[in-house]
Amino acid sequence: MERHRNLAVIWMLVFATILVGRQPSAKPNFSGTWKLNTRRSGPTLPRGLTGLLVVIDHEDPSTVRITSEVLAGKPGVTAIFGNDPAVTIDGKDHVISFGENKSVRVNTRWSGNDLLRHQAITIMSTRYISDTRTTLSAGGTILTIVEHYREPNMKRIRSWVFERQSY
Numbered sequence: 581m582e583r584h585r586n587l588a589v590i591w592m593l594v595f596a597t598i599l600v601g602r603q604p605s606a607k608p609n610f611s612g613t614w615k616l617n618t619r620r621s622g623p624t625l626p627r628g629l630t631g632l633l634v635v636i637d638h639e640d641p642s643t644v645r646i647t648s649e650v651l652a653g654k655p656g657v658t659a660i661f662g663n664d665p666a667v668t669i670d671g672k673d674h675v676i677s678f679g680e681n682k683s684v685r686v687n688t689r690w691s692g693n694d695l696l697r698h699q700a701i702t703i704m705s706t707r708y709i710s711d712t713r714t715t716l717s718a719g720g721t722i723l724t725i726v727e728h729y730r731e732p733n734m735k736r737i738r739s740w741v742f743e744r745q746s747y
Contacts, residue, residue, distance in 0.1 A: 614742035
């Protein structure tokens with residue numbers, strides 16, 4: 581009887597270990613105020629960019645959105661990330677139309693702890709494509725967005741390295 585009880589306890593421990601190992605890990609939360617480190621970013625940043633401060637509102641699994649930007653000390657600028665539409669993080673294509681001649685197709689999904697986003701903007705018949713990989717450092721103090729951008733006659737790869745200012 582004692583042997584059966586010990587064997588049952590051992591099997592429960594093995595089963596519990598298997599279940600714990602299969603639980604999904606928590607995804608990083610990118611919410612906070614982030615300041616661009618221009619020295620660590622690049623290799624080429626937009627012309628005239630001397631500073632960028634972004635506020636991110638991240639409510640997984642729904643959206644990651646930039647709620648405000650301050651560009652070179654000027655608040656209310658939406659030229660860098662602020663025009664990106666907020667969409668569900670579900671790995672599905674979401675199409676947003678802005679009138680007859682402009683649309684955005686966005687697909688956002690997790691790959692481990694990295695957030696991947698494919699965005700294709702079509703204006704008239706011209707396509708602008710941006711693929712980004714957003715990561716958070718182990719300590720949660722550095723946010724990195726690696727961008728592969730393509731438009732007619734231009735391709736670029738750059739890293740945006742942000743330092744956390746507040747949560």
